[in-house]
Amino acid sequence: MQINTMTASALGKGDNAQQALGAVCLEAAGDKGDMKHSVLFERVSARLKAQVGPDVYASWFARLKLHSHSKSVVRLTVPTTFLKSWINNRYLDLITSLFQAEDAEILKVEILVRTATRHGVKAPGVDEQTSSAEPASVAQIRRPAAQTAGQAVAHAVSAVAAARPSFGSPLFGSPLDTRYTFDTYVEGSSNRISLAAAKTIAEAGPGAVRFNPLFVHSSVGLGKTHLLQAIANAAVQNPRGLRVVYLTAEYFMWRFATAIRDNDALTLKDSLRNIDLLIIDDMQFLQGKMIQHEFCHLLNMLLDSAKQVVVAADRAPWELESLDPRVRSRLQGGVAIEVEAPDYEMRLEILKRRLDVARVDDPSLDIPAELLQHVARSVTASGRELEGAFNQLVFRRSFEPNLTIERVDELLAHLVGSGEPRRVRIEDIQRVVARHYNVSRQELVSNRRTRVIVKPRQIAMYLAKTLTPRSFPEIGRRFGGRDHTTVLHAVRKIEELISGDTKLSHEIELLKRLINE
Numbered sequence: 001m002q003i004n005t006m007t008a009s010a011l012g013k014g015d016n017a018q019q020a021l022g023a024v025c026l027e028a029a030g031d032k033g034d035m036k037h038s039v040l041f042e043r044v045s046a047r048l049k050a051q052v053g054p055d056v057y058a059s060w061f062a063r064l065k066l067h068s069h070s071k072s073v074v075r076l077t078v079p080t081t082f083l084k085s086w087i088n089n090r091y092l093d094l095i096t097s098l099f100q101a102e103d104a105e106i107l108k109v110e111i112l113v114r115t116a117t118r119h120g121v122k123a124p125g126v127d128e129q130t131s132s133a134e135p136a137s138v139a140q141i142r143r144p145a146a147q148t149a150g151q152a153v154a155h156a157v158s159a160v161a162a163a164r165p166s167f168g169s170p171l172f173g174s175p176l177d178t179r180y181t182f183d184t185y186v187e188g189s190s191n192r193i194s195l196a197a198a199k200t201i202a203e204a205g206p207g208a209v210r211f212n213p214l215f216v217h218s219s220v221g222l223g224k225t226h227l228l229q230a231i232a233n234a235a236v237q238n239p240r241g242l243r244v245v246y247l248t249a250e251y252f253m254w255r256f257a258t259a260i261r262d263n264d265a266l267t268l269k270d271s272l273r274n275i276d277l278l279i280i281d282d283m284q285f286l287q288g289k290m291i292q293h294e295f296c297h298l299l300n301m302l303l304d305s306a307k308q309v310v311v312a313a314d315r316a317p318w319e320l321e322s323l324d325p326r327v328r329s330r331l332q333g334g335v336a337i338e339v340e341a342p343d344y345e346m347r348l349e350i351l352k353r354r355l356d357v358a359r360v361d362d363p364s365l366d367i368p369a370e371l372l373q374h375v376a377r378s379v380t381a382s383g384r385e386l387e388g389a390f391n392q393l394v395f396r397r398s399f400e401p402n403l404t405i406e407r408v409d410e411l412l413a414h415l416v417g418s419g420e421p422r423r424v425r426i427e428d429i430q431r432v433v434a435r436h437y438n439v440s441r442q443e444l445v446s447n448r449r450t451r452v453i454v455k456p457r458q459i460a461m462y463l464a465k466t467l468t469p470r471s472f473p474e475i476g477r478r479f480g481g482r483d484h485t486t487v488l489h490a491v492r493k494i495e496e497l498i499s500g501d502t503k504l505s506h507e508i509e510l511l512k513r514l515i516n517e
């Protein structure tokens, strides 16, 4: 099992890009430039605290440090990989916009993991994970110095599980964001089914298993974490007293790695036996043979004893190539639901709800309806971009009360698709082609050889080769584990057909446009 902890100093050395940018290592020197950067960092930290509130700030940002600052790149460090990915996933846009507001030349903010100052580290992240950087729900199970991590988990679990959990918090696991509830989750055509399934699970009693496992997948930033945490937040309030565990795959890896190190995996496994609902987020990050083996056992044990499991990932279960085939196969045994990108109405509603929440803190805040509508029309990629756009809007309005649509366009240019062309994903190609030819995505990657499936499948393979940098073998794998010669044959066949069939060539142009939308 390997946990990715790269030292900030190791990253700095030999990093030509950084040298070219003339980065200043703030820990090493004490000149005027450093002072200026420290002041900038202090100012951004103060604004961040004001924006997210002192509790969230204390939970996530209290241990954020400035590592280096070049002309256009700011590098910050945190003590753990877990914290890095949490901040990257949820707050990077906000932090970047705060730096940019102070210094327009800053293009990028990077979060690194600092490990250089640790002495006698036994397993990466152990102490830091249960440090003050974590919210109370996790910190509650911090172990006393002489206690092993496994004992601590067992203690935490048995202490609560003995008398069923008190309402309001999961047994243990990754921290829950209290804002992520069903009430704040906007419903629309792109997520209706997954939301209905999620609510059914949160409302069911122990043992009343539905759609098991429920597997929710989508591209980044489309609300999977929000939905999973909404299940957890609702389930812990379930009057039938569900024992709930919400974990990111990364957190699961850390827990098991620590327990294995302490020869305490059995205690940890025993404690997980008693739960009613296991929710695992970001499944695509589950790595390592031993950890996957443990996860497979846990999954089998829970599913076989009719305990509900909910999983989310950035791709469908059959596309999780790095997963142990046994885990993949169990995950495929339930129901997989894809959440698609929100439409205009949903995007507008998300922005309106954000505004309502922001107004609780600042009743004077007012963003004209036409600005919100404009943002909902232009920022189409994901809920995360929308959140970044909203934060940017709120922040700017405090300096520029008369924001015009043109100014908003300028400020949000990086979110409105003026930058890099969007990277096309094979899943998107499969989804668009499947919908166009009225077949399912699963049929496209299946072994079925009927004409109605074979042609769309060949077209999807052709598009995968022409619109992505993927190799023939890789495309073969993404199409149900086919050989690369099958993909080669499909690409040649479609090329040949296009050259003599104008209707097909127009159809393919249309598909390309739909995929790039």
Ligand SMILES: Nc1ncnc2c1ncn2[C@@H]1O[C@H](COP(=O)(O)OP(=O)(O)OP(=O)(O)O)[C@@H](O)[C@H]1O
Binding pocket: 089, 184, 185, 186, 187, 191, 218, 219, 220, 221, 222, 223, 224, 225, 226, 227, 282, 313, 314, 342, 350, 382, 383, 384, 387
């Ligand atoms: N339907 C929705 N209603 C309200 N907010 C939403 C919705 N969809 C996404 N969001 C918001 O968009 C942001 C990103 O969502 P979230 O982190 O849940 O995405 P994700 O799919 O888990 O992303 P990733 O794949 O990167 O983990 C969050 O602030 C979330 O609240």
